[in-house]
Amino acid sequence: RNELCDTYTYSFLFAVPLKSNVMAEVLSIPLVQLETAGDGKITVAKDDKAIPEENDGGDDDGVNDDDVQSDDEARSEDGELEKPAVPQVIEKIPEEDRRKPHVVKRAFYKIFPCLEKVEDLRRLTANKQFENEQYKYAKNVVVSAKYNILTFVPLNLFEQFTRVANIYFLALVILQSIPQISSVPFYSTLVPLLSVLLVTAVKDGYDDIRRHISDYKINNRQALVLRNNRLEETKWKEVRVGDVLKLRNNEFVTADLLLLSSSEPNSLVFIETAELDGETNLKVRQALPVTAKLGANEDQLSTFDGYIECDSPNNRLHKFVGTLKWEGKIYSLDIEKILLRGCRLRNTEWMYGVVIYAGADTKLVQNSGRTKFKRTHLEQQMNRLVLFILCFLIACLIVCFIGSMIFEYVYDLSANTFFPYADFIQKTAYPPFLQALLQVFSNLIVLNTFIPISLYVSVEVIRLGLSLFINTDIKMYYEPNNVAAIARTTTLNEELGQVEYIFSDKTGTLTQNIMTFQKCSINGVKYGENPSEGNGEKAAVDFLSWNKYADKSFVFRDTTLTENCRSGEQHCEDFFRLLSLCHTVVSKEDKVELQYNAQSPDEAALVGATKNFGYVFKRRTPFDITVHNMYTDIEEKYEMLDLLDFNNDRKRMSVIVRVAGQIVLYCKGADNIIFERLGSESAALKAVTLDHLSDYAQDGLRTLVCAKREISEEEYYAWVQEHHAASILQNNRDEALDAVYEKIEKNLVLLGATAIEDKLQDGVPDAIANLARANIKIWVLTGDKQETAVNIGYSSKLLTDQMRVFIVDKDSKEEVQTQLEDANGEILNMTGKSGRNASNYEHTSIKMSQIADETTSNTGRGDTPSFGIVINGHSLRHALKDDLRDILLATAEQCKAVICCRVTPLQKKKVVDMVKTGKKVVTLAIGDGANDVGMI
DSSP states (O other): OBBTTTTTEEEESOSSSOOOOOHHHHHTOOOOEEETTTTEEEEETTTTTTEOOTTTSSSSSSSOOOOOTTOSSSSSSTOOBBBOOOOOOOOOOGGGSSSOOOHHHHHHHHOOOGGOOOEEEEETTTOOOOHHTTOOOOOOOOOSOOOTTHHHHHHHHHHEEESSHHHHHHHHHHTTOTTTTTOOOOOHHHHHHHHHHHHHHHHHHHHHHHHHHHHHHTTOOOEEEEEEEEEEEEEEGGGGTTTTEEETTTOOOOSSEEEEEEGGGGGGEEOOHHHHSSSOOOEEEOOOOOHHTTTTOOHHHOOOEEEEEEOOOOOOOTTOOOOEETTEEEEEEEEEGEEEEEEESSOOOOOEEEEEEEEGHHHHTTEEEEEOOOOOOOOHHHHHHHHHHHHHHHHHHHHHHHHHHHHHHHHHOOOOHHHHTTTHHHHHOOOOHHHHHHHHHHHHHTTGGGGGGGGHHHHHHHHHHHHHHHHHOOOOOOOOOOOOOOOOSSSGGGGHHHHEEEEEOBBBEEEEEEEEEEEEEEEEEOOOOOOEEEEEESSSOOOOTTTTTTTTTTTOOOOHHHHHTTTTHHHHHHHHHHHHHHSSOOOEESSSSSSOOOSSSSHHHHHHHHHHTTTEEEEEOOOOEEEETTTTTTEEEEEEEEEEEOTTTTOOEEEEETTTTTTEEEEEEEHHHHHHTOOOOGHHHHHHHHHHHHHHHHHOOOEEEEEEEEEEEHHHHHHHHHHHHHTTTTTSHHHHHHHHHHHSSSBBBBEEEEEEEEEEEETTTHHHHHHHHHTOOOEEEOOSOOOHHHHHHHHTTTSOOTTTEEEOOOOSSHHHHHHHHHHHHHHHHHOTTTOOOOOOOOHHHHHHHHHHHHHHHHTSSSTTTTEEEEEEEHHHHHTSSSHHHHHHHHHHOSSSSEEEESHHHHHHHHHHHHHHHHHHEEEEEEOSSSSGGGTT
């Protein structure tokens, strides 16, 4: 009997009771486990599948329906039963989504496969350390350093002796240390060799010491762990799987946590994920209603003993599947309830969570690449030259050997005249062949200057000088931030002039990630003027004179819009009511200002604009939204019935609310998506709005189209039944929900369109144009959604209206392959290369790259079209596999611009590796967050 988890485990093959089913798995024994639920009932679990035992009050199948409950089935505060959801099936993680062990460990496991730990399913119980320790999960220690005290000397010497010249000079030192064959002292070569090895080792050691210092600081951060019914301060490295932690505002998340409760209403928390995906906008996570009730009660949190089963450690940042079993009920878990290591808690006073993955098992570490030893092309070329010289030296030695042997045979001269070891030769009566062979070593020492060790010393000095030039370059100085260029390495400087591919992050690298509301079109009327035009035709609106919530930095140059709003113009009211209701923004009001926390900068810009125009979003709950109308000075409360959230397939979001007793659906999204769902009465307005959208696109602005629809009570409640039926499906739930959404999002009435600007970093379009003139190809790798990435591509001039852009966004491998083949075939047809066999991708990537290079070289001609490709992260998972990698590279090579969106840090790394290995070129990766370290 396991006292800690109230389970009985019996073995039917042995009389000895086993502590846990881990031993049983090792011994391959089928077990039956009896678990006592909180109500005293006993359930029988066999092969990890819960089978409740038959009872008097159950159904014919023996299943007690009250014992299974999802996260959405918890009762709300008013006692109503919310919609149930079926627990998700935990799928097996593919091998490519797991982080591979070090090459030495892989070799070790091949020799001793029985010692390799393969985790197919993670199991843990909160606050039960004894039970969790039997699984030997990773500790919360992260190591990014390459060496330690024991491995520094052998590993660093191994890396340095990958240089052929170092091996050559080491062999030379050994020969020179033999006095019988050496005519020069050994230290004449040993001292320079040791100097080079020592200088390089000191430089590498200094870099690694800084990594150790960084690791030490991170692993020794303080965390609050709930132990023995009270909070204890402990170091990050001492946190274990199953611990319950408390985090406070602005603290980094210690490990991958399941959110239990927080200080915010409805147990929401706000996190910043810049270290994971580069996005600086805040994201929202919400705890299960059943655990949210625990609040900050340390006694209840200490006794929380929920049993969690979830997928094994993997690198999927946007996916998590698991279940929580607690008090006889089962609740489904997804990524919306998980806080990942690397995130930072924002605008949340406190929160509690239980550790699921720690240390090397966290998704952040699973996505990080191992520290690599980078060798420049110049160094590789030097190695090849040294090998060539070495071959020439060997040829010279062979000639000398043959000549010496002929000399001994023909003249039969005694070696006493020439060599100090002649007495030894005479005593042993060596034949001329062996005498000539001994002379080879002496000749090798004489000819050692063929390969000058000073060459490597000279290269290191030149690299140091180049670093100083970079650090003092006045054109690399950015005056607004008082920042100069810093060369953080001296080994890669000469590569800058050989770069052929640039891989750039988007958020914070190409853009400032600052969105501003610029223009809008309402009922066919254009409002606003871009402040950058500065033609002075329209005056800026003075919002501060009448709106206490207005932002001082907000500028809008059209007073007509505010006048129409003040006069109660119906179309303007509907337009701003939609913007103030159709979003997922959460507000926080203090004595100074009203703050918004948005999941995307687009939403923050739109809701901020409605606040300035007098329709102030104040607060939201799961049941209603409050908006303060500044023109009537009334707080209007709208009952929220449903939220149809945005995703990459739908490209729109909708909210269903009750307005003055009438059920209304408000919808905003991409123009082509909304236009397809408009009713016939909006045909004329659609044509006018399309012209306005075209003008906005020319200005590089990001656009959204807004529409609404009034719904009858009968239609809505009939739709609710269908929606509920789709939401509890276990298979194909997303597809069923999309089909239900389609039924309600139709016959929309067009209201207008918005245009916002994502400010680029200074000089980005000019920089991209100059790089293109230098025939450098640019790939943008971003974690942002597709629409955001494409809009930035246009505003930065990476994509143009004359460019044929292909979209690869399918989920299955077959569909992705079809999209890539269609794109490649169309490119070959349009560029006059259709005669080639475009469908055969079994030939090498080098041949396909030659086709791509020909196409790319012709794209500068006026009669040859240019191409771009946009590929999503879920499609990239399939495209990066061995059988599709060649066609992806060949298709992308024929495009002037490549944008990869919704990609994980590991996918960024794989894309760079694909180009480096497939094209054998110098690549440059640029990023500003921890999510970019892998590709760099």
